[in-house]
Amino acid sequence: VNAIGPRVALGAVLPLSLIAIWQAWGMAQPNPRVPLPTRVVDAAFAMTASGDLPMAILQSLGRVFAGFAIAALLAIPLGLAMGRSRAVERNVDPLVESFRPIAAIAILPLAILWFGTGTPAALMIVTYAAFFPIVLNTIAGAKRVNPTLVAAAATMGVSRWTTLRTVIVPAALPSIFVGLRIGLGVAWTAIVAAELAVGAKAGGGGSGGIGQMMFIFYAYSIELNRIVVCMIAVGLVALLLDRLLRALLRRLLPWTHA
Amino acid sequence: MTSSATRRRAASLLVYARTMALFVVAWYAIARWTANPVLLPTPLAALDAVVELARSRELFEHAAISLGRMVVSLCIAASLAIPLGLWMGLDRRLDALVDPLVELLRPISGIAWIPLALFIFGIGNALPVFIMTYAAFFPILVGTVAGVRTVDRRLVDAARTMGVPRNRIVMRVVVPAALPALLVALRLGVATSWTAVVAAELIGAPSGVGYAVEWYRGLLMTPQVMAFIATIGVLGYATDTLIRSLTHAFTPWAADPERAS
Numbered sequence: 001v002n003a004i005g006p007r008v009a010l011g012a013v014l015p016l017s018l019i020a021i022w023q024a025w026g027m028a029q030p031n032p033r034v035p036l037p038t039r040v041v042d043a044a045f046a047m048t049a050s051g052d053l054p055m056a057i058l059q060s061l062g063r064v065f066a067g068f069a070i071a072a073l074l075a076i077p078l079g080l081a082m083g084r085s086r087a088v089e090r091n092v093d094p095l096v097e098s099f100r101p102i103a104a105i106a107i108l109p110l111a112i113l114w115f116g117t118g119t120p121a122a123l124m125i126v127t128y129a130a131f132f133p134i135v136l137n138t139i140a141g142a143k144r145v146n147p148t149l150v151a152a153a154a155t156m157g158v159s160r161w162t163t164l165r166t167v168i169v170p171a172a173l174p175s176i177f178v179g180l181r182i183g184l185g186v187a188w189t190a191i192v193a194a195e196l197a198v199g200a201k202a203g204g205g206g207s208g209g210i211g212q213m214m215f216i217f218y219a220y221s222i223e224l225n226r227i228v229v230c231m232i233a234v235g236l237v238a239l240l241l242d243r244l245l246r247a248l249l250r251r252l253l254p255w256t257h258a
Numbered sequence: 259m260t261s262s263a264t265r266r267r268a269a270s271l272l273v274y275a276r277t278m279a280l281f282v283v284a285w286y287a288i289a290r291w292t293a294n295p296v297l298l299p300t301p302l303a304a305l306d307a308v309v310e311l312a313r314s315r316e317l318f319e320h321a322a323i324s325l326g327r328m329v330v331s332l333c334i335a336a337s338l339a340i341p342l343g344l345w346m347g348l349d350r351r352l353d354a355l356v357d358p359l360v361e362l363l364r365p366i367s368g369i370a371w372i373p374l375a376l377f378i379f380g381i382g383n384a385l386p387v388f389i390m391t392y393a394a395f396f397p398i399l400v401g402t403v404a405g406v407r408t409v410d411r412r413l414v415d416a417a418r419t420m421g422v423p424r425n426r427i428v429m430r431v432v433v434p435a436a437l438p439a440l441l442v443a444l445r446l447g448v449a450t451s452w453t454a455v456v457a458a459e460l461i462g463a464p465s466g467v468g469y470a471v472e473w474y475r476g477l478l479m480t481p482q483v484m485a486f487i488a489t490i491g492v493l494g495y496a497t498d499t500l501i502r503s504l505t506h507a508f509t510p511w512a513a514d515p516e517r518a519s
Contacts, residue, residue, distance in 0.1 A: 010351070011358035018359070090270070094277040101494035103453040105369075105460065106468065106487050109475035113483070114297060193369040193457040197472075218373035227373050235366035242365075 035224040043225040044232075052213070057233060060191050060209040063119060067126025068187045074127075075134035075183075076176060082135070083142025084168060096135060104129035104186075105193045112198070122194045122209070129190035130183035137182070141175025142168060174253055181245040188238050210234060299481045307481035308488070316470075321489055324455055324466040327383065328497070331390035331451055336444065339398035343443075344428060346399075347406025347436075360399065368393030368454040376462045386458040386466065393454035394447035401443020405436035441505040448501055452494050467493070 019037050026036040047053040082089040082096075104125050111121040145168050153163045195211025199219075214230040217223045282301045289300040299307075311317040346353040368389045379385045409432050417427045433440075459468025467490050474482035 007354045010354045014355055014359045015362055090273050091277055094274040095281060098278070099491070101498065102487060102491035103456045103494065105453065105457045106471060106490040108460065109471045109483050110480075110487065113475060113478070113480060189367040189369055189453075192367065196369065196372055197457065197460050214370070214373045218376055222377075224374065224377060227377075231366050231370045231374065234370040235363075238365040238367065 033222065033224055035228050039225040040228045040232075043223070044229045047226060047229055053210075053229065053233060056208060056210045056213045056230075057237060060188075060195065060211065061237070063122050063209065064126055064184070064187045064191050067123045067191075068130050068184055070123070071127045071130035071183060071187070072134055072180060075131050075179075076138050079135040079138025079176075079179075080142050080164065080168065080172070083139040083172070084164070089139070096132070100132045100136075104190045105197065108194055108197050111194075117198045121198065122191060125190050125194040126187045130187040133182040133186060134176070134179040137175050137179025138172065141172030141179075144175065145171040174249075177245070177249045177253065181242065181249070184241050184245060185238060188234075188241060192234055210237075296478050296480055299484070303481040304484040304488075307479075307485040311482060311485050317485065317489060320465060320467045320470045320486070321493060324386075324459065324468070325493065325497075327386050327466065328390060328448070328451060328455060331387045331455075332394055332444075332448065334387075335391045335394035335398055335447060335451070339395050339447075340402050340440065343399045343402025344406055344432065344436075347403045347409075348428070348432065353403070360396065364396045364400075368450070369457045372458060372461055381462045381464060383463070385462045386455050386468075389454050389458040390451040394451035397446035397450055398443045401446060402436070402440055405439025405443065406432060408439060409435040438505070438509045438511075441501065441509060445498065445501045445505070448497050449494070452497065456490055 023037045026034045044053075078092070082092055107128055108121070108125055111124045115121040115124065149167050149171065150163060153167050158166070191209065192211040192214075195209040196215050197211075199212035199215030210230055210233060214227055217226045217230065285298075285301050289295075289298045292298050295303065308317070342356070346356055371389060371392060372385075375385050375388050379388060413431050413435060414427060417431050422430070455466070456468040456471075459466035460472045463469050467486055471483055471486040471490070474480075474486065
């Protein structure tokens, strides 16, 4: 404990002094709209107490989890098939590689055309964003399965389906989990982008969520302190989602080091 | 190239062409079936839009603007993140000082900065450049620090024993040894900044591919929307390939990094 004490103290120097400089600089500004650390804290309390911030975060998280679940349901079976069958991989890989470089947010205008500015458009963006990391890591994991194990199962007359279930999936699981973790992070970034853009293009008449909340604070009620609160919330949720999946990985697959 | 390698290449090209042809045929059939050119134009209409946009040079203008912004932001991000990363990787105390701040800011995605940055910079060139620089900075920094950490201590110690000055150790020992990791970091930086620029241009820039996609969406000109979406994909792929071939040219001894992003 003594050894990490000074390190923590050293690490706190820079953030604390930056906050102090920000506060001092802000108080010297005549404009009352300038965001200040103290005002940000006040705004955070107010937004949490009124329930607006938790509601917006929950709404965005709901979309993220729904889109993420769809992506996982599509990507894991496809990735397993591509990783285990050369024929499937050869034939499907061109499609995956052609669409992968297209940033998810670039699809948003098309999604708005197809689904309007509601939840389905946001879901499509999240699914698209999360799909590629999951499928690529599942392919990599399915390929890395020790061939001796697969051969042993085949020698013992285990059916293909049972081999998949009892040999391949467990061996590929660590890699699949890495894909899920990356996919969830990308999905969260994508939902914020999608909600922001929907807010910007739908004139505030969109569908809520933290991204849109930020856009309303920017465009309509010009409350910079509240924008900063939202930014911090976006970062916190990203951090928590990552930690959650890492903890889940350690709990479910204690033999891997991730 | 041997003839068997050529044949294998031709075969894989054939498979590629077959898959994409199937995709285009399916697209055509669905477009015909829905019969709504605003929702889903046929592949032919999309191709027409590409040709027309290319002929009027509009496609190239927007692409050049976005690419230019990316190059500028990458240069800024790399010239900040690489020296800092080298220093943090070599100096434990500096690392302890700066790392917590980095870890506090890193989870806040570049995209989340857009509203505040819009307020500060307004709509224009500065906004996408700021967002992209921010987005590219963290992957490059983190990758550089990790790369420096993997440098064999014995090489550094050997150089030090022989009285090589510190600056020369960094330039001649640490940088070459960390170069593969550095280029991987750069590649990640390019990918994240390209995603961020599309979002930034879509919301707050008067030009660029992200802006063009949204502009034609507003006009309900779906073939043009698709043309620009494809452009975003092609440019993303091209920049990634460029960095990959740079990696190959500069660090031929390093294994091609696995495709897992």
